[in-house]
Amino acid sequence: MRIALAQYNYHIGNFEYNTRKIISGIHEAKAQQADLVVFAELSVCGYPSGDFLEFKDYIDKCYRAIDEIALHCNGIAAIVGAPHRNSNTKGKPLYNAAFFLENGKVKQIYRKGLLPNYDIFDEYRYFEPATEFDIVTCQGKRIALTICEDLWNLNDNPLYTQNPMDHLAEKGADFMVNIAASPFAWDHGGERKTMLSQNASRYKMPLFYVNQVGAQTELIFDGGSMAINANGAITHEMESFSENMLIVETDEMDRKTGIKPSPEADHDKKIENIYNALVSGVRDYFGKLGFSKAILGLSGGIDSAVTMVIAADALGAENVLGVLMPGQFSSDHSIKDAEDLAKALGCPYYTIPITDTTTIFEKNLKPFFKELPFGIAEENIQARSRAVYLMALSNKFGYVLLNTSNKSEAAVGYGTLYGDMCGGMSVLGDVYKTDVFTMARYINRNREIIPVNTIIKPPSAELRPDQKDSDSLPEYDILDEVLFQYIEKRQDPNELIQMGFEKKLIDRILKLVNTCEYKRHQTPPILRVSSKAFGMGRKMPIVAKYLG
């Protein structure tokens, strides 16, 4: 049997686009003599659809799309993900389902049993978990079909009390198919491969895995669809972050050798993978919203430099406008570094000095500020004046403003709300400062794109004389390690102290993180590349008083 794995990029709510793409995939697979073509989880409506799932019309459109797609399934079968209404009187109104289409009709519907409801997942908000699982039969082959999380209850995952694959294996199957919408995180790829491999080994059958690709606002789906033989070795793996179709002969799987994955497999490609994920995230944010041009403030610092490189890669250098806005405390080298970067990339840039602007603000505030010393208010006036210029250009010419804050800054609130925290999207908001440095070196691996001076000079916001980030913050290598343990690993203060960090340092950092929740509430969507990003996957109450 020939299976086509269709690793595609869907658009939430864009039924016409998704349906057309799936139908064209069916015809392409048929042209390649495939017997079955497999699309990803909730491919018809896109994942995550959010509260649109609560609208009758939205689900009606899913049903109509499935019917239309089914009409094209002649001489080929297809597996397509879509919501399915719960016809019982009890439970949530929908199932997260996989539709098996054959001979122009819906032949069978498989419903997801394990619903993730943590981090960025909230499937219990919409879906009822299934408790019965049936084999799908296609051309005499028995397929154990599951959806994403359904395979994640090996090793007694404490979250779930059932294991769909146990039921399916008992009924007897020739191979497994899993359709997924599994978002990228830099340390998740290895885990995912290992878990899929373990499933293949445990149930002693080949596994065909199809994941979505492309970004939906914060979430970036990396694809990485694959085939695994009954020994748990990966025999075929699709390129990440790109749309493609792979044809696999099921009968050849026994003879194929492959590679057994390890959980840490991708760790040495961490920065490269994050970079590619961010490029894909920027490209799809613009593409899906119908924008083509980006604008960003260029400070001569490393965050705006890396952001500009990613944007130029995603959108084309000519579509990324840098704006240099030197102020009273900007250094000459910052201006030169910013210009050098724009020139090296071939991006257009404008220069708008802001000193006369901040002077007007300060003059008009003088009756109220009187003789009070220069402070945060004056620093922020500079950052906010820049935002007004950037947004004016954005409004006038249709640029989308890119935010350049990194995760370390976002964590401790080192940024100006309505100033440098503005933007339609945050490119580096899930990348710690130390990783931004590594990424700059990765970008320069073949030639100097980012000026070396940008990389080696001490980070500074340049909002007051001789300012350095290290005046206000711990050194980034220490800060980032504490943040990683607190945010990603959910280590509490006692656990952090047990790890060897000083209590005073921990108290200082955690207080900054917890009291800046109000700032992060208003930040742009952040491209998620870690297991715990600021944004939809982290819910913290603003008025709370805990460690703060």
Added chain:
Amino acid sequence: MRIALAQYNYHIGNFEYNTRKIISGIHEAKAQQADLVVFAELSVCGYPSGDFLEFKDYIDKCYRAIDEIALHCNGIAAIVGAPHRNSNTKGKPLYNAAFFLENGKVKQIYRKGLLPNYDIFDEYRYFEPATEFDIVTCQGKRIALTICEDLWNLNDNPLYTQNPMDHLAEKGADFMVNIAASPFAWDHGGERKTMLSQNASRYKMPLFYVNQVGAQTELIFDGGSMAINANGAITHEMESFSENMLIVETDEMDRKTGIKPSPEADHDKKIENIYNALVSGVRDYFGKLGFSKAILGLSGGIDSAVTMVIAADALGAENVLGVLMPGQFSSDHSIKDAEDLAKALGCPYYTIPITDTTTIFEKNLKPFFKELPFGIAEENIQARSRAVYLMALSNKFGYVLLNTSNKSEAAVGYGTLYGDMCGGMSVLGDVYKTDVFTMARYINRNREIIPVNTIIKPPSAELRPDQKDSDSLPEYDILDEVLFQYIEKRQDPNELIQMGFEKKLIDRILKLVNTCEYKRHQTPPILRVSSKAFGMGRKMPIVAKYLG
């Protein structure tokens, strides 16, 4: 038996504060000869605690608080809400529990069975639903103790397959106690009373209900704790939005007559209740964050006027600073109306004209804008210049900026991001424009506080000559009705057309709502007063293309 209902205001994560408050309530109840004192759901840690529940230290602190509180339960018993660890190897790591404390110890732990996971609720993210339910015995009385949602499976609520009260009623009980964290919505009070009344009638026993009071960022808990007799009539009801303790003799409940509620009971007090909720919301946001002074832009329009009245009521007029920032297109009457309002309330106000500021921005942008006509970019420069002044004063003097956008504007994106959409909190973001007008008249019921001219003039942003809201938007009475049906009632386009709205109008409005998701992503937290507010209870993907 004498029961004390303790309707208190807790602070998320502030264990010291909550513990002290609960202990003091125990002593007060004991002084009043109560046998049992009842506190609200998750009173020890506050509700909702969000992802803090994932930290070991946070739960340890809950346990220590319970132990400390228990020590004070001598000669009196107490029911206190707190998380409880799940000691099974399967399921989410916590239960949402009620601790029954007696003789200085934890005597029994009741675990919540029905976990809400819709709108603002996400209890499945943290908690495992219980499936076994036991009677609590106190001084020979058998108590059917439940937690909030546990009582919401009368009338075959399709969400749940079990009904804790059926189990408890089978075991035999003398009365029911329900502890809750049930947030305010203007049309929810009547529903809640009706549902509680139906429980009392169905199980033929008195019901004692204790709800939290006070606001936690977006959520406002109204209290409204009550006692209901076995006929389902409300015999005692506590004042909403205020902390208090009520003593009820259980043995007298049979002889007490009361009032049977109806679901629409509170509808005629809609605006009054919303007003009180918002005052409580503002007061607690400031109080819990440790701020005392607010700042807001005063335009002479109705939204900033109503916001200022609410803030003055919550914080004291002397703590609310209005800033008039007339620009090129501000009318004389707007300035006078704003001044009249500040004077009528006794609030301080500053005046900062912005024309020289916007002139500088336009001059510096001229090389790029060239001869392009005046448009959105120039309008937004005015709104954003004002935001810079407001935030500068906020940063310098410790004011929190209040956002003055209403729900109609927030819905259709009629506002400037980083301009008038700024603020630490949005006071009216869940109040439609038509309700803002009604509230202004409610505020003026005894004397003219808001200038009549502010109420009767046509709404205008005054960002270009002779601008009116109605140039860009449908009339507010029609707009608000469509928005209410689409947002609160989740009516899809077909259903709206069936209700009699024109297709063209529906298409126009829904497109505005759906394409402005990116703006709402960055708005301040909005005080929730309806059944569906923008904010934590409404999850919409930004890049989606559906009805837009």
